[in-house]
Amino acid sequence: MKKQTTIIIDDEPLAIDVLVNYINRFPEFEILKTFTSSIAAFKYLNDNPVDLVFTDIAMPQISGTELVKLAKTKTQFVMVTSYTDYAIESFELNVIDYLLKPVSFERFITTIDRFKQNILIPQSKKDFTINPSFYIKEGDEFIKVMVDDIDYIEGMKDYAKIVCGKNYYLALKTLKSIEEKLKSFNFVRIHKSYIIPLKKVSQYNNSCVLINSFEIPVGSSYRNNLKKYLEDNKL
Secondary structure (H helix, E strand, O other), X not given: OOOEEEEEEXXXXXXXXXXXXXXXXXXXXEEEEEEOOHHHHHHHHHHOOOOEEEEOOOOOOOOHHHHHHHOOOOOEEEEEEOOOOOHHHHHHOOOOEEEEOOXXXXXXXXXXXXXXXXXXXXXXXXXXXXXXEEEEEEOOEEEEEEHHHOOEEEEEOOEEEEEEOOEEEEEOOOHHHXXXXXXXXXXXXXXXXXXXXXXXXXXXXXXEEEEOOEEEEOOHHHHHHHHHHHHHOOO
């Protein structure tokens, strides 16, 4: 069985040592090289195929997120950092995972499992436009949410409640910012407190829409736009 190749990039040697120790516990992985210089790592990536890269973000010369943007190969990335500030930007780059230092081995196992699941999916299915997803931060974890799983999103003061069937997630985001992110996937605001995926509407009237078993109110100022779309898509 082919081993999955990996490199580690971090300007802190002790952080590299931790990841080397963890990766070596998985015999299906092979560490090709480790780097304290992101420039050297970038040159290596341009000349050598690598399956998975673990990279710090806040590094001199080239940051971890810049490295992902510059990489022209099909290499997949895991971001490893002491800061939460870069989480949204990182996941918009479709990285496998976002690990916060100090990284526990239990958390590292989750990352490896995500990578293994990802390599079983054909590459064409990984593109955000085909199989869109984003991540929600819950404590020290980042939970992947598939756009197609969302039934509705409800604004709750400083949070947004993202409902996916029997599960829901709380994101520290405004409805406006989520609406901007999801509008290209036909999500629309139908109430000052609700955003919905139009393709999931099974019934509607002037006061509410039905999505699965959820009855979601329609605000009077949003009614005409919703009605126009739904009327345009009826037989």
